[in-house]
Amino acid sequence: MGWQWKQVREYYRERMRAAKRKQKDIAAAGGIRQSSVSKILHNQNLGPSVEIFLNAVEGLGIPVSEFFRQFERARSEPTVRAHDIDVVIAHDEDARDLARVLQRIIDRRVALALERKGGRPRTKR
Numbered sequence: 001m002g003w004q005w006k007q008v009r010e011y012y013r014e015r016m017r018a019a020k021r022k023q024k025d026i027a028a029a030g031g032i033r034q035s036s037v038s039k040i041l042h043n044q045n046l047g048p049s050v051e052i053f054l055n056a057v058e059g060l061g062i063p064v065s066e067f068f069r070q071f072e073r074a075r076s077e078p079t080v081r082a083h084d085i086d087v088v089i090a091h092d093e094d095a096r097d098l099a100r101v102l103q104r105i106i107d108r109r110v111a112l113a114l115e116r117k118g119g120r121p122r123t124k125r
Helices: 005-019 023-030 034-042 050-059 064-076 082-090 093-117
Strands: none
Touching: 005 034, 005 064, 023 034, 023 050, 034 050, 050 064
């Protein structure tokens, strides 16, 4: 099955977040306009020209070959959705126990992080 622009765009967006780069920084590093990066992130139907996209990938600080190698690897790994996990947990007591433990760990880590920043955790509604 061939690549779909939506998949490539979403992977690009993930890599952008992971690199903690802003559109203007990517554009400057890739030698393109900031509006070109914005179009990559928001155009749902058509991708940019190959040249623009390759420059945008290089603007992330990732070699183009590495970007597509990682993209292919990510596509081949099975995707687990929250619904899949919910189905398993609903029928497996051990999984429910594990989920409770993990939730307590997450809650505690969030509370500690907020304490360091002087905030308060929000209460559940």
